[in-house]
Amino acid sequence: MIQSMTGYGKSVIQLPTKKISIEIKSLNSKNLDINARMPSLYREKELNIRKLIASKLIRGKVDFSLYMEITGEETSTEINKTVVRQYIKQLKEVVDGDDTEMLKMAIRLPDAVTTERDDIDEDEWKQISEAIDDTLEKIHEYRLDEGKTLENDFVERVKNITSLLDQVIAMDPERIEGVRERLNKGIADIKEKVDENRFEQELVYYIEKFDITEEKVRLNNHLDYFLKALKSNDSNGKKLGFIAQEMGREINTIGSKSNYAPMQKLVVQMKDELEKIKEQLLNVL
Incomplete structure (x- = not known):
């Protein structure tokens, strides 16, 4: 915990x-x-x-x-009577005043009060x-008690990131189809006859560059690992911080590869949830 x-x-x-x-x-x-x-x-x-x-x-x-x-x-503090009397005598030689005022002045002077240091x-x-x-x-x-509150917050935010990742996964086929349509439209606009086999090869290569399958799998693994680490017997904020960094790396890569506005909006929301996790992790032992 x-x-x-x-x-x-x-x-x-x-x-x-x-x-x-x-x-x-x-x-x-x-x-x-x-x-x-x-x-x-x-x-x-x-x-x-x-x-x-x-x-x-x-x-x-x-x-x-x-x-x-x-x-x-x-009390270990005592008035040094001899010293105080000498101070009062000397003060009377300098100024006029009643004994009470002289005593008030004398008691503030060095060595008027002594404190003996007791042994423990x-x-x-x-x-x-x-x-x-x-x-x-x-x-x-x-x-x-504070850790339990933090844990509940972390679990909620990990669930939010998982939900957003599920939406990214569901949206991915639509994104790939959109890439295919944009390329076909680009070819049609320049009105050039192309080799269909070569076009398909280039299309596959282009789509593979934007494939986020590995990032989705790794991010899911990091999310599961984070939740398991929360339940461990030891409190290790540094370990959780390292896992959060890896989560951020995968989210950033998904964002850079997505090339699709609806998916990028989901990535921004994932980043926002992760930043809140990182802020709270600063207070975890």
Whole structure:
């Protein structure tokens, strides 16, 4: 079953002193492109997170965000009281003002606030890792749902191309007869006596140049192969893209050989359906 590269997942866990929110978004991209945002406390785990995302999402433009909200009384940030008092003393020597205003100014100056870097608690990280796994599973489900919608669209458009191809096949004898009549009329207009055997040989050669039997057979095969590839266990957007290219090659050849306006109109409609397939394939994993 195919998967879309578009996906979204979010998980929230409550730890003893903090709330952790994990959010992952993915969009289509030729390769895997991961953008990770997280507090500095967890930066040492970034490589592990990237490896995990790469193993699960494979391809796409991925935005990973980990947000932390302190909910307990503990905090690693402290006011450097000695430094703040020195700042206030020096400020009073420069300007007049009440203590509250002096404090507001002092607290913004360098080293007025210090933050101690805590080590990651492994039990805490285990819960966060499980939440990341859960978020990736949500994205996987999202991608499958989107993939089902894409699959239905592909099946419908392949049916449309098949129907148009059936009309081309039904029209082909009429087209060949039209070629024969135009050649006969051309000979009659120049009022020249011709060798009938030689004329028939030239006519056969001319008609063979415009024969589209092989293209019709190959296009039918490509359409069947595309539908089978849609039902495979793996989602392979690149493989489907290659099949669509081959479909386009046969449709273009039919158009160039047709030399018949009603058939060329059908070819234009086939090209339009195929272009819509190709556009949607850009979002298939």
